[in-house]
Amino acid sequence: EAQVTQNPRYLITVTGKKLTVTCSQNMNHEYMSWYRQDPGLGLRQIYYSMNVEVTDKGDVPEGYKVSRKEKRNFPLILESPSPNQTSLYFCASFSGTGATGELFFGEGSRLTVL
Amino acid sequence: GQNIDQPTEMTATEGAIVQINCTYQTSGFNGLFWYQQHAGEAPTFLSYNVLDGLEEKGRFSSFLSRSKGYSYLLLKELQMKDSASYLCAVRGTSGTYKYIFGTGTRLKVLA
Numbered sequence: 001e002a003q004v005t006q007n008p009r010y011l012i013t014v015t016g017k018k019l020t021v022t023c024s025q026n027m028n029h030e031y032m033s034w035y036r037q038d039p040g041l042g043l044r045q046i047y048y049s050m051n052v053e054v055t056d057k058g059d060v061p062e063g064y065k066v067s068r069k070e071k072r073n074f075p076l077i078l079e080s081p082s083p084n085q086t087s088l089y090f091c092a093s094f095s096g097t098g099a100t101g102e103l104f105f106g107e108g109s110r111l112t113v114l
Numbered sequence: 115g116q117n118i119d120q121p122t123e124m125t126a127t128e129g130a131i132v133q134i135n136c137t138y139q140t141s142g143f144n145g146l147f148w149y150q151q152h153a154g155e156a157p158t159f160l161s162y163n164v165l166d167g168l169e170e171k172g173r174f175s176s177f178l179s180r181s182k183g184y185s186y187l188l189l190k191e192l193q194m195k196d197s198a199s200y201l202c203a204v205r206g207t208s209g210t211y212k213y214i215f216g217t218g219t220r221l222k223v224l225a
Contacts, residue, residue, distance in 0.1 A: 031211055042217035043157070043201065050211070058212070090156060094211075101205070102147060103213065105156035 002027045006091050006106035013081055014114050021076045021109050023091030031094050032074040033058070033103070034066065036087040043090065049074055081113040116140045118216035120202050125222045130192050134200050134219045136185045142207030148176050148187045149201040151218065157201055161187065189221075197223045 004025045013019055025032065033048035035058075045058030049068040063085055065077040074093075078085060088110050092103040118138045126132040138146070145164040149157035163169055163178035163185060175188040187200055199218040206212035 033213070035215075040217060043203075043215040045213065048212070100147075100159075100162040101145065101211070102159040102162060103149075103157075105158070107156050108154075 002104070004091055004093055004104050004106035006089075006109045008109060009107060010110050012112045012114065015082055016080050019078050019081060019111075021078075021089060021091075021111070023074045023076065023106055024072050025074075025091075025093040025104070026072065027093065027095065027104065028071065029093035029095045029104070030071070032068065033092050034064070034074070034076045035090045035092065036060065036085075037090060037108075038087050046076070046089075078111075081111075083113045085111065086113050087111060116214050118202055118204060118214055120200075120216040120219045122217070123220045123222070125224060126192055127224050128192055128194060131188065131190050132192060132221065134187045134189075134202075134221070136187070136202035136216060138183050138185070138202070138204050138214075138216075140204045140206060140214060143180065143204060144207055144211075145205040146176075146178055146185050147203045147205065147213075148174075148185075149203065151199045151201060153198075160200075192223050194223050194225065197221060 007022045030051045034046040035043045044060045047066040049055045091106040094101050094103050120136045148160040151157040161176035168177045173190045178185045199220045201218045202216040
């Protein structure tokens with residue numbers, strides 16, 4: 001089954017404790033991206049990657065890091081989480097050569113930073 | 115700047131037709147997408163327009179006018195399960211594939 005898998009789905013952590021949210025897709029998509037979703041603000045792009053070893057900042061990259069060492073994986077790293085990073089996070093991918101190129105989203109990771 | 119506007123909330127009755135509007139101002143354009151998102155769940159793809167005109171897909175249709183920076187999503191024969199948020203998104207210039215999302219329209223379908 002074609003899917004984007006994120007882990008963990010739910011996480012409560014404390015300020016300053018490094019964490020990684022993993023994202024993996026099995027569709028051989030070149031493009032992957034991370035979004036955060038906050039009430040009233042919609043989906044905002046954090047980072048995206050056009051292919052292996054190619055990453056770029058989105059609209060709200062501060063406080064986040066990413067890496068793309070393999071095509072299927074695109075982890076999101078919070079080196080020193082702060083309460084303003086409490087949010088619902090979505091990983092998404094699409095094929096750059098697809099007919100429409102719609103985004104396929106993971107199920108989301110709800111993060112709470114105390 | 116880049117901006118996408120859509121109404122915050124709409125209410126309609128089961129069996130009715132509802133139109134959700136979206137206006138956009140972006141520096142590049144390589145397609146407009148509509149996604150459906152139920153509360154607490156991931157967005158799922160509904161429709162895609164890159165040329166002007168109407169795209170029909172069962173009970174859902176989407177319209178685009180690039181010159182006006184305008185799109186709408188039309189939902190016919192509303193069902194209770196259509197209660198969800200509907201997100202309008204514009205994909206930027208080919209090569210960057212940057213997506214910009216509106217804040218979403220929360221649709222409530224009443225019995």
